[in-house]
Amino acid sequence: xxxxxxxxxxxxxxxxxxxxxxxxxxxxxxxxxxxxxxxxxxxxxxxxxxxxxxxxxxxxxxxxxxxxxxxxxxxxxxxxxxxxxxxxxxxxxxxxxxxxxxxxxxxxxxxxxxxxxxxxxxxxxxxxxxxxxxxxxxxxxxxxxxxxxxxxxxxxxxxxxxxxxxxxxxxxxxxxxxxxxxxxxxxxxxxxxxxxxxxxxxxxxxxxxxxxxxxx
Numbered sequence: 001x002x003x004x005x006x007x008x009x010x011x012x013x014x015x016x017x018x019x020x021x022x023x024x025x026x027x028x029x030x031x032x033x034x035x036x037x038x039x040x041x042x043x044x045x046x047x048x049x050x051x052x053x054x055x056x057x058x059x060x061x062x063x064x065x066x067x068x069x070x071x072x073x074x075x076x077x078x079x080x081x082x083x084x085x086x087x088x089x090x091x092x093x094x095x096x097x098x099x100x101x102x103x104x105x106x107x108x109x110x111x112x113x114x115x116x117x118x119x120x121x122x123x124x125x126x127x128x129x130x131x132x133x134x135x136x137x138x139x140x141x142x143x144x145x146x147x148x149x150x151x152x153x154x155x156x157x158x159x160x161x162x163x164x165x166x167x168x169x170x171x172x173x174x175x176x177x178x179x180x181x182x183x184x185x186x187x188x189x190x191x192x193x194x195x196x197x198x199x200x201x202x203x204x205x206x207x208x209x210x211x212x213x214x215x216x
Contacts, residue, residue: 033059123205134186
């Protein structure tokens with residue numbers, strides 16, 4: 001019965017927040033992170049299990065970049081949360097498909113440039129290779145290469161990790177969510193204080209996590 005009452009008043013509370021947000025005394029600052037894919041959302045959902053204060057109250061929504069290619073549809077989604085009083089933060093992939101969408105959103109004023117984080121390729125490529133290989137082993141993906149061979153392939157071809165792994169006969173495409181979950185589990189390990197590891201925080205994934213932990 002309690003849960004039923006909560007679900008009925010949720011829309012009313014959202015409306016109340018929207019109408020009172022212009023009054024300084026009632027304005028509460030709350031942030032929401034929109035991520036490009038379901039792997040990124042699964043990653044943060046698993047990080048919450050670490051009970052680190054930076055992630056416990058983190059609100060993450062997936063705008064599904066694969067299915068919502070038109071920036072207008074994404075703009076409408078962001079506008080709804082903005083009207084409810086949320087500060088919008090967005091992550092995307094600069095893989096040659098989404099770059100124009102994010103540029104349009106920033107140019108239109110829906111997103112402040114400092115509130116966006118765009119991966120050079122994609123989320124999977126941001127994962128340090130040693131960490132990615134450990135995650136691949138845990139979910140049973142074949143490792144038909146040496147780490148040095150994979151690094152050299154990435155250096156020579158300037159491509160995403162997914163394309164590089166295909167050249168070794170491994171397709172991570174169907175396993176992105178599973179990989180993201182395992183990577184988060186490895187980061188959650190009590191003996192790995194990644195926020196104090198300079199080598200990790202200097203990687204693209206490390207910089208992304210620092211971007212998220214700075215959100216109000």
